Amino acid sequence: MFAGHHKSHLLVCATLLQTFFFLFFFFSLSPTFADGARHHGGGRHSSQHKSTSPRARQQIIIGGCNLFQGSWVLDLSYPFYNSSSCPFIDAEFDCQKYGRPDKQYLKYAWKPDSCDIPRFDGGEMLRRWRGKKIMFVGDSLSLNMWESLSCMIHASVPNSKTTFARKESLSSVTFEDYGVTIYMYRTPYLVDIVREQVGRVLKLDSILGGGAWKGMDLLIFNSWHWWTHTGESQGWDYMEVGNSTLYKDMNRMDAFFMGLTTWAKWVDLNVDPSKTRVFFQGISPTHYQGREWNQPTRSCVGEQEPLSGASYPGGLPPATNVVTRVLSSMKTPVYLLDITMLSQLRKDAHPSSYSGDHSGNDCSHWCLPGLPDTWNQLLYAALAM
Ligand SMILES: *[C@@H]1O[C@H](CO)[C@@H](O)[C@H](O)[C@H]1NC(C)=O
Numbered sequence: 001m002f003a004g005h006h007k008s009h010l011l012v013c014a015t016l017l018q019t020f021f022f023l024f025f026f027f028s029l030s031p032t033f034a035d036g037a038r039h040h041g042g043g044r045h046s047s048q049h050k051s052t053s054p055r056a057r058q059q060i061i062i063g064g065c066n067l068f069q070g071s072w073v074l075d076l077s078y079p080f081y082n083s084s085s086c087p088f089i090d091a092e093f094d095c096q097k098y099g100r101p102d103k104q105y106l107k108y109a110w111k112p113d114s115c116d117i118p119r120f121d122g123g124e125m126l127r128r129w130r131g132k133k134i135m136f137v138g139d140s141l142s143l144n145m146w147e148s149l150s151c152m153i154h155a156s157v158p159n160s161k162t163t164f165a166r167k168e169s170l171s172s173v174t175f176e177d178y179g180v181t182i183y184m185y186r187t188p189y190l191v192d193i194v195r196e197q198v199g200r201v202l203k204l205d206s207i208l209g210g211g212a213w214k215g216m217d218l219l220i221f222n223s224w225h226w227w228t229h230t231g232e233s234q235g236w237d238y239m240e241v242g243n244s245t246l247y248k249d250m251n252r253m254d255a256f257f258m259g260l261t262t263w264a265k266w267v268d269l270n271v272d273p274s275k276t277r278v279f280f281q282g283i284s285p286t287h288y289q290g291r292e293w294n295q296p297t298r299s300c301v302g303e304q305e306p307l308s309g310a311s312y313p314g315g316l317p318p319a320t321n322v323v324t325r326v327l328s329s330m331k332t333p334v335y336l337l338d339i340t341m342l343s344q345l346r347k348d349a350h351p352s353s354y355s356g357d358h359s360g361n362d363c364s365h366w367c368l369p370g371l372p373d374t375w376n377q378l379l380y381a382a383l384a385m
Pocket residue numbers: 082083084096103
């Protein structure tokens with residue numbers, strides 16, 4: 001009895017010691033594990049935020065890999081589809097149909113420095129998003145990406161029944177067998193334009209058009225190009241701040257900041273991040289100014305190869321700073337599809353004169369198949385996180 005009692009004392013002691021050592025190691029090691037995990041999932045802001053914080057979620061790093069840092073390599077298995085067999089391509093992006101003679105631009109794949117992006121599988125995407133709604137919201141660069149995604153998925157399941165609807169502000173492609181609809185909502189500034197007695201008023205503080213964006217499972221926003229337009233192609237006559245102050249014009253970067261801040265507030269107020277994933281498409285660059293890549297007399301015309309190297313000589317457009325600033329102030333986790341730099345390298349990927357819609361020289365949109373297919377591959381990779 002006594003011996004037994006003694007033994008059980010020893011047992012208790014041993015158990016306590018074990019527990020103590022376990023707890024000691026657990027607590028002393030776990031911050032290291034947590035740190036490691038944060039560095040993988042987080043990034044720049046990781047020391048102040050958990051990996052689930054909005055700022056960390058904007059980061060682009062998957063398992064230590066920045067998807068958007070890399071280079072273009074030739075891949076003869078590209079492109080993902082032939083434009084003649086995709087029913088969703090507008091004439092303005094259909095470069096092969098409108099006489100573009102070279103084909104090498106179709107064969108470039110984006111290769112991140114420290115990982116491979118998963119091969120796009122449209123069937124897998126449809127199964128994963130069965131019964132769900134996806135919406136692109138923004139200008140014609142959103143249209144470019146929407147048509148690309150629709151073509152990529154269609155090429156994976158060419159015999160699947162689709163329904164296509166095209167309207168002024170809302171278009172859609174539905175893959176009926178899966179109940180997946182991909183919408184395109186056209187609103188170049190994200191904030192409202194209202195026709196009033198004085199003319200078209202761009203309301204920097206108002207998004208009444210946002211009703212149509214509710215109830216989506218995935219939202220991909222984009223806006224920038226129209227903020228720079230002047231003269232004929234300017235979409236408004238006055239800008240309005242607050243309820244009463246009209247401006248004939250103002251610094252366009254300030255206006256973009258105000259508009260995008262209004263959008264950010266709309267998202268924080270109206271999007272439930274447990275139901276809807278939100279992406280920002282990132283600033284799509286243009287190639288009208290050859291001096292940006294040290295070719296002062298050129299534009300995208302006749303360009304047949306991407307720039308090599310891992311950065312663009314002209315640097316990032318300042319609008320990217322506005323995007324970063326606004327996204328980092330948001331409550332809702334918004335993933336920045338940071339396609340600017342990789343697209344800057346693709347001076348060869350614009351329609352230039354081989355567009356069935358723009359009579360001049362288009363160094364702003366992108367041929368399909370082409371660069372937006374890579375944006376969608378990266379979207380697909382980010383969604384698989
Ligand atoms: C696309 O298909 C058409 C018709 O089959 C063919 O003539 C054309 O060469 C193809 N385009 C490319 C880029 O392979």
